Every structure is written in structure tokens, then in C-alpha cells.
Amino acid sequence: MREAEEAGATYLHIDVMDGVFVPSITFGMPIIKSLRPHTKLVFDVHLMILDPIRYIDRFIDLGAEVLTFHEEVAREPRELTALIDKIHARGKKAGMAIKPETDISVFKPFLHELEQFLVMTVRPGYGGQAYIPETTEKIWQTRKMLDAAGIDADIQVDGGITDETLPIVLEAGANVIVAGSALFKGDIADNCRRFLAKMNES
Ligand code: ZN
Numbered sequence: 075m076r077e078a079e080e081a082g083a084t085y086l087h088i089d090v091m092d093g094v095f096v097p098s099i100t101f102g103m104p105i106i107k108s109l110r111p112h113t114k115l116v117f118d119v120h121l122m123i124l125d126p127i128r129y130i131d132r133f134i135d136l137g138a139e140v141l142t143f144h145e146e147v148a149r150e151p152r153e154l155t156a157l158i159d160k161i162h163a164r165g166k167k168a169g170m171a172i173k174p175e176t177d178i179s180v181f182k183p184f185l186h187e188l189e190q191f192l193v194m195t196v197r198p199g200y201g202g203q204a205y206i207p208e209t210t211e212k213i214w215q216t217r218k219m220l221d222a223a224g225i226d227a228d229i230q231v232d233g234g235i236t237d238e239t240l241p242i243v244l245e246a247g248a249n250v251i252v253a254g255s256a257l258f259k260g261d262i263a264d265n266c267r268r269f270l271a272k273m274n275e276s
Contacts, residue, residue, distance in 0.1 A: 078257065079115050085140070086115040087232070087252045090133075092123035095147060096199035097112035103136055110137040118142070120171065120232065120252075122198050127157050134136050134164045140232070142169030142192050143182045158187050169230065175196060178215050185223050191216055191248065195243065196233030201254045205234030210246050218248025240269060244276040 078190065084253030088106060093099040119138040123129070126143040133141060142174055148154045154170065161168040172180060174197060189268050191214050196203035209225060209231075215231055230250035231243045240251065251273060257265045 075109065075113055075115065077262040078266050079113055082270045083257075083266050084116060085086040085118040085250065085252075086113065087118045087120060088138075088203055090123055091199065095121045095124045095144065098199050103132060106133070106138070107136045116140060118169075118250075120169075122171075123147075127153070127160060130157065130160050131164070134161075134166055139216070140167040140169055140190060142171050142190060144171045144173070144198075146173060146176060151183060154184065155187075158184065162231075165194050169228075169231075171198075172211075172212075174209050178212050178219070181216060181219065185220065185225055188227060190228040190230055191220070192230040192232055193248070194233055195231050195235065195239075196204055197214065198233070201221075205236070205239040210242055213243055213246035213248050237268070237272075241276070244273065249273075 080190045089101060090102060091098045091100040118140040119133050119140045121141065121143045122273055124147055126147060130141060143157055158168045167189035169192050170181065170184060170188050170196060171192035173194050185236040193209060193216060195205050213229060213231060220227055228250045230252060231248040232252040235251055235253045236256045253269060257269065
């Protein structure tokens with residue numbers, strides 16, 4: 075984490091998985107709490123969990139600054155509105171994520187409400203997966219929809235981002251890039267610097 079920060083990374087993307095919404099279990103609050111004093115990186119918490127509204131306050135108390143929940147967890151749209159309102163009431167940024175099979179039209183009612191749109195570029199649940207090429211079109215369409223509405227929000231991509239796929243997602247309009255294996259396997263500082271240089275070029 076420190077190596078990434080020193081190399082210029084700005085966010086720490088934290089995948090919280092509950093073993094229900096996705097098959098894997100990662101980590102929860104104690105780990106996040108223990109990391110917080112050791113870095114100034116923005117804690118970008120990706121909640122791959124059911125019932126995220128139950129945990130929003132607690133994650134914010136522990137230092138989360140961007141909170142992204144999945145559209146698919148909601149039984150009805152007003153649950154999504156309630157989540158966004160709760161995050162904003164605490165002065166934090168709200169993000170909504172979609173799985174690769176979810177249509178981007180679900181973003182539409184929330185274009186003006188969200189700071190971040192997360193287009194998953196693999197099926198959520200495991201690290202080290204290959205980028206799903208069909209998701210490029212979803213990034214394009216999301217950027218187009220935002221541009222048409224005159225909104226300059228973040229589009230985040232998550233999953234399978236490598237030296238090969240990075241230029242593709244940047245060109246499609248993503249500007250917040252999550253990378254796990256590509257950065258943390260090998261020389262972390264070198265990998266981060268190379269990624270950041272490519273992002274600055276675009
Ligand atoms: Zn994630």
C-alpha cells in the first residue's frame with residue numbers, strides 16, 4: 075500500500091465481499107480500520123455485499139471516502155436512492171456498480187446523483203480474471219450518456235486491467251482505474267508509475 079502511494083497512486087480500492095452477493099469472502103471492518111492510520115490514500119470501498127445500507131455508516135466511521143454499492147442488490151429503485159442519500163448525508167462520494175451482464179440503462183435515473191459509475195470489466199468475486207471485451211462498449215455508452223447530460227462524473231473500471239487493456243478502457247472514457255494483479259504482482263512502484271504515465275498520456 076505504501077509503495078503504491080509513494081509511486082503516485084491516489085486511491086486504495088477495497089473490495090469487500092460477503093460470500094453471499096459474490097461467492098468469495100474478503101475482509102471487513104477491522105482490516106480497514108487497521109489500514110486507515112497508515113496512509114493518506116483515498117479509501118474507495120467497493121461493497122460487493124447484500125444490504126449495504128446496514129453498513130454504510132460504519133464504513134464511513136472507519137475512513138471510507140468513496141462508497142460504491144451494486145445496483146443488483148436493490149429490490150426496488152428507492153433502495154438505491156436511500157443508499158445515495160445516506161452516503162451524501164455523511165458528505166462522502168457515492169458510486170454505483172454494475173456487473174458485466176447488467177444493462178447501463180440502470181444508471182440513467184441516477185446520472186445527477188452519483189459521483190462515480192463503476193463498470194465491472196470481469197464478473198465480481200475473484201481477482202486475477204481476464205477482461206471481458208464486451209464491457210468496452212458499456213464504458214463508451216456510459217461516457218456518452220454522461221456527456222449528453224453535461225455531467226463530468228467518474229467512470230471506474232474494475233477487473234482484468236493490464237498494460238494491454240488499460241489503453242482500451244481509457245479510450246472508452248474510464249478515468250478511475252482499478253488494478254490488482256497488474257500492480258501488486260511484481261514491482262509495485264514500477265507498475266504504478268507505468269500505469270500512471272499511461273493515464274496521464276490519455
Ligand atoms: Zn472492486
